[in-house]
Amino acid sequence: MNPSRWQKIDRLLDAAMDRPPSERAAFLLEACEGDNDLRHEVESLLDAHDRSGTFIEQSPSSSMAAELLGESGERDPQRMIGRTLGHYQLRSMLGAGGMGEVYAAKDLNLGREVAVKVLPPHLAAHPEALSRFRREAMAVAALSHPNILAIHDFGTETGVTYAVMELLKGETLRDRIIRSPLPWREAVDICLAIADGLSSTHAKGIIHRDIKPENIFLTESGGVKILDFGIARVVSGDSYQRETLLNDQIQTTRPGTLMGTIGYMSPEQVRGEIADAPSDIFSLGCMLAEMLTGKKPFLRSTAAETMAAILRDELPELSLTEKAAPADLDRVIRKCLRKNPAERYQSAEDLAIDLKDLISNTATIMHQLPQPGQRAEARISSRKPAWIVAIIALVVALSLAGLAAWRYFSTPADITSIAVMPFVNADADPEIEYLCDGVTEQVIGALSQVPKMRVLAKSTVARYKDKPLDPLTIGRELRVMAVLMGNLRRAGNDMAVSAELVNVADGSLLWKDQYLIPLTDVASTQSVIIRAISSRLGLTSTSDQQQRLDRNSSRNSESYQLYLKGVYFIQQESEEDGMKGVKLLEDAIRQDPTNAMAYAGLAQGYFNLSNVYMPPAVAMPKARAAAGKALELDSTLADAHAILAVVKSHYDYDWIAAETSYRRALELNPNNAFAHNMYGYFLTAMGRTEEAIVEYRISAELDPLSPSTTVAWPYYFAPSPKRRFDKAAHELRQLIRYNPDFPAAHGLLGLVLAEQKNYDESVKELRMALKIADSPWFLAGIGYVQGRSGKPDDADQTLTALKLREKDDHVQTLSFAYLYAGLDDSAQAIDWLEKAFESHEEEVILINVDPKFDRLRGDPRFQALVQKMRFGF
């Protein structure tokens, strides 16, 4: 039945029901105009209506759904054991994680051992996700390929949803690689088996997207199985667009996985683009290289560098330990690892052909050729006999993008990401408000120093201040593994501090404690808390880090309190607060001239004021001096290095020195979202768009709720072939949806739309920006667009308005350059650009990538200016 037919029926049914029963037949006979099917249809519905009695009048025992809900939910794993789901009796637990628990179970019908993965209840109640999961599980199950983990069954029982899989005995390829690099022949065999499995999934449009040694299982009997089609999705028709969007979200917001799997990502994945079959080939190539050498080919010390290496670096010479390895092996690997997906093997089959060739070319010296996917018995026994037979059951496919954020972690020691909620001022005592913020910030700062720990930035967690908090909801929203919550309260001359750390996976309390700290000694609060958390999480901190932690807090309590207050104020928006913060920090330094953190805070304070409320020529030298002093006292302060880097790039235009400082800051604290963001800005200016995008993405990952981390910047400010106005507009629209009051997003969107020649919308967005934040910058933007769109009179008016603003505000010189550029008045535009350069305005560093100045590029004076800035591109 189609909807229009149904509408007809529905209308007639209405009309008939409005008439007394006796008249209905005659009415329908006439109204249906000889369409007997139609008439029968309506009549049968009328008949059903008459006979239906109390059919579904009563809800299924009106409380039943509520009761079912109340019974579902957190399950005690112990109580699950012995329970039967469908016809699977759970015997023992094999593992647990954010995605649920895995049990060894017995199939009571067939008598065989299986693994049962029980999904967490919040997924089980998620029909869209569930159906996608089911669809994909079925797609994988339908393959029944020897190299792909088999899914036997799938079911739901009173709110418990589970997947039944084959139970594997053996170890992961990761375990194997850790012991030693593999002989080339064994590595190639494993690779062949995986290629075999992938070619069958690729044929069905299923891309794995997370091929890595952890996801390859070597069974005791010599089989090779691909596990966890975790982020795989079925590629088909209209789901394509959705998929890209989803992946974009994963790339920017999904933690842990991005970091954890980063070494195997393809360039297109790093860029957040669509990953097709060649992406899996790339990952497979990485893995083959690692099997042979024991090293991940693109692994660098930080995530950003690793991502940059994936995008840029060629594979180094493979140092194979074996002499017998065929020379062609290197060629095959290199072909897998081409940056351009079109240059790689286009299918897993093509790769398999080359791998088989490798084997057959050397086959004369082999006695027996193992079948692909089946490694020779001899090889198995040559493995160390003592290796532990791990019984691991696996999770397949959780294609639930956003929800799949959590990976396995069963012990607190596996916690690798944490959100520190703003400490709550329990009695709303105004006197200690700044302390709450300060302690929060200090704890974040100190935890950021812990190796391999991702700690969300303060600007993100600050959104949760003064809101009733449910740690599990927050943890899921922010996609972290643990949430730290605490509060402060004054108790006489002491400060009562209580804090607790909650495991987001299951809501369990990892740690909780209370301290009474004399008010005169609040400086020690953060180190007490950090030490307790570190020991609870089994985090090892070197004595060097411990020292740094101690040093970071001044021993002088008064100075420390002034410092906390100062930092609180410099982060506020207004000029008045900013100045107050600077003054407090100066007081803190007076109290304790060795307080390195206070110097770093002061440097940040001046930087925040610069360009907005204070001319750079005044603010930046002060920022530099303070940062330098901080580093003199403590050369390991990442914050101070970051500010110094910013001064060197935004003010000195000394690109090489700036990059060194950025890298140093990120080396000392890879979690410093500010440093990533500023480094991204710097790379944008350098025309290194791809690397800039990576930095912005990392920054967004660390600071997901901060609007300024958008990759729209490098998409807009880029050398012309790299510009992507469509992507920039898309990113900005997304951003505006969630942050409708972020003025810069509207402003930048306005400029992007102008480049797309959508001038009306462009001006609308810029006016919106101006309405939210009355900044001359947006006014200049409007003037630029007016000029560009052929409305010079309007632009002149805007120019007058802008000049008027100069009386009360600090108007950036560059603003006038924008406006004149819009009017195509090159001479004036360049005059102002030169002035901006002389006064070291920070956005001058973008001139070589700024679309607004494109028409000036041919002008010799513009070229001279660019020369002077020594961009090198």
Next chain:
Amino acid sequence: MTSSAANVTRLLLDWRNGDQHALDALMPLVYDELRTIAKRYMSRERSGHTLQTGALINEAYLRLVDKQDVVWQNRTHFFAIAARIMRNLLVDHARAKQMAKRGGGALQVSLNEALVGGDPEVTVDLLALDQALSRLSEVDERKCRIIELRFFGGLSAEETAEALGLSEITIKREWLKARAWLFRELSGAEAVHGEEE
């Protein structure tokens, strides 16, 4: 206002604006809230008073949606989600019971077997109803919504009208027509199946 309230309100808005991912994100949030409330009631009131499904949904709405920013469409979408959750829950339950009876394995669902409900006269085959409802939604989404809200969500006609922003009279008429259609589908009488899909 809690952070999840802000979140739910925002997601409802996104969903209304056509973002299907918003629905994916909403489901677990709403589910968690419903579950939390249900659990709290059940632990508090061990016997006697039972928690009505409709009351549960109303409470969750009050807790989860930011009233500052409320538009009736938000209300509609919220209730639709909650009712859908209840529908899934009941249908899954019925399916599980049925599978247990058959010793599992058989995924084909025989109509008329999984029975839910205390009063034999109003016994309904939930699985068949679920399937019929899915067919109905293909041609008449609104009727499907109304059935979900009233039957699975336990809302009164008045509450349903409010949730959907429709008059109570419309709701009652739509309800009767949808009920007739479903009754015919389930009783298998005189149905003109020939032109189905």
